Amino acid sequence: MNRQQIMEITARYNLAPNKKLGQNFLVGDNVVSRILELCRPFAGRVLEIGPGLGAVSRGLADMGTAYTAVEIDSGFVRYLSDLFAGNGKVRIVHADFLKVDLADEFDLAVSNLPYYCASEILFRLAADFSMPVIFGMVQREMAQRITACDGSENYGAMTVNLGYYFNTSECFVVPGDAFYPRPEVKSSFIKLERKQRYFTDVKSESLFHEVVKSAFWGRRKTILKSLADSPHMDLGRGMAGAILEQCGIDSSARGETLNLSAYIKLTEALIKNEK
Ligand code: SAM
Numbered sequence: 001m002n003r004q005q006i007m008e009i010t011a012r013y014n015l016a017p018n019k020k021l022g023q024n025f026l027v028g029d030n031v032v033s034r035i036l037e038l039c040r041p042f043a044g045r046v047l048e049i050g051p052g053l054g055a056v057s058r059g060l061a062d063m064g065t066a067y068t069a070v071e072i073d074s075g076f077v078r079y080l081s082d083l084f085a086g087n088g089k090v091r092i093v094h095a096d097f098l099k100v101d102l103a104d105e106f107d108l109a110v111s112n113l114p115y116y117c118a119s120e121i122l123f124r125l126a127a128d129f130s131m132p133v134i135f136g137m138v139q140r141e142m143a144q145r146i147t148a149c150d151g152s153e154n155y156g157a158m159t160v161n162l163g164y165y166f167n168t169s170e171c172f173v174v175p176g177d178a179f180y181p182r183p184e185v186k187s188s189f190i191k192l193e194r195k196q197r198y199f200t201d202v203k204s205e206s207l208f209h210e211v212v213k214s215a216f217w218g219r220r221k222t223i224l225k226s227l228a229d230s231p232h233m234d235l236g237r238g239m240a241g242a243i244l245e246q247c248g249i250d251s252s253a254r255g256e257t258l259n260l261s262a263y264i265k266l267t268e269a270l271i272k273n274e275k
Contacts, residue, residue: 009079010053021114026112035189038171039108042107045064045066046060046067046108047108047109048070054079065089068091069091069093070095070097106131109133109136119158132194134192137190138187138190143187144188151256167193169193173186211263217232219254219255220254223249224240224251224252227243242269244266247265
């Protein structure tokens with residue numbers, strides 16, 4: 001799809017790109033082809049979030065055995081319903097993905113993510129669904145945080161909290177002029193491959209996420225101070241010190257030097273001490 005085609009469709013359907021909904025459309029065939037090639041081996045029942053004007057939708061619908069798209073904008077839903085009229089394997093759902101009640105029945109999720117709620121969408125895909133692979137376009141900075149190595153500059157709560165569910169990797173960087181309207185930032189296309197979740201109950205998982213958020217809220221503070229003073233949980237210095245000692249973690253270490261296993265260990269120690 002090129003700029004001219006986007007203008008024609010938006011004029012015909014009386015639509016205007018809404019900045020607040022993160023509506024930046026992919027233009028040109030290069031990025032679209034790369035996305036489709038990466039998705040092809042995993043296609044089956046495909047979910048797309050935010051199909052917009054369908055830059056990758058037709059390709060995804062063709063390669064999948066079933067294709068579901070969830071789009072918040074009623075104007076785009078009108079356009080997509082016309083585009084796919086009569087195609088029995090396509091389902092267009094008019095909804096906010098963060099609120100929609102959708103069965104967990106997909107093999108692959110793909111999204112050029114609306115940047116205002118990209119992390120919420122990724123965490124919903126992580127926690128409420130079980131598709132083995134997710135591909136997403138995110139801001140470059142977010143991609144760097146998601147895929148960071150332990151101890152590196154970009155390593156943070158998002159790295160650990162998403163790293164709990166997925167092996168993550170950056171596939172390629174996308175310049176601003178691959179979109180219309182052109183965003184001010186660079187983007188990256190990332191791949192998330194699902195792993196086995198360590199905890200089997202929701203309560204332990206939320207505790208794990210709280211521990212991670214706590215460890216990083218006080219960046220450049222010691223892990224003891226971050227956990228003890230965290231606004232995310234009420235541990236106090238005594239309990240924070242005790243669980244660090246039980247896990248053999250130096251209380252003067254920084255949160256960014258601890259890996260995923262250390263955060264799992266800390267959560268387990270906390271669960272044990274709560275019992
Ligand atoms: N897939 C298209 C493309 O690549 O050209 C459009 C991508 S655009 C970056 C993000 C799309 O997500 C828009 O179509 C926008 O309307 C939609 N969107 C924004 N918030 C959403 C939400 N909460 N649930 C579902 N779709 C949403």
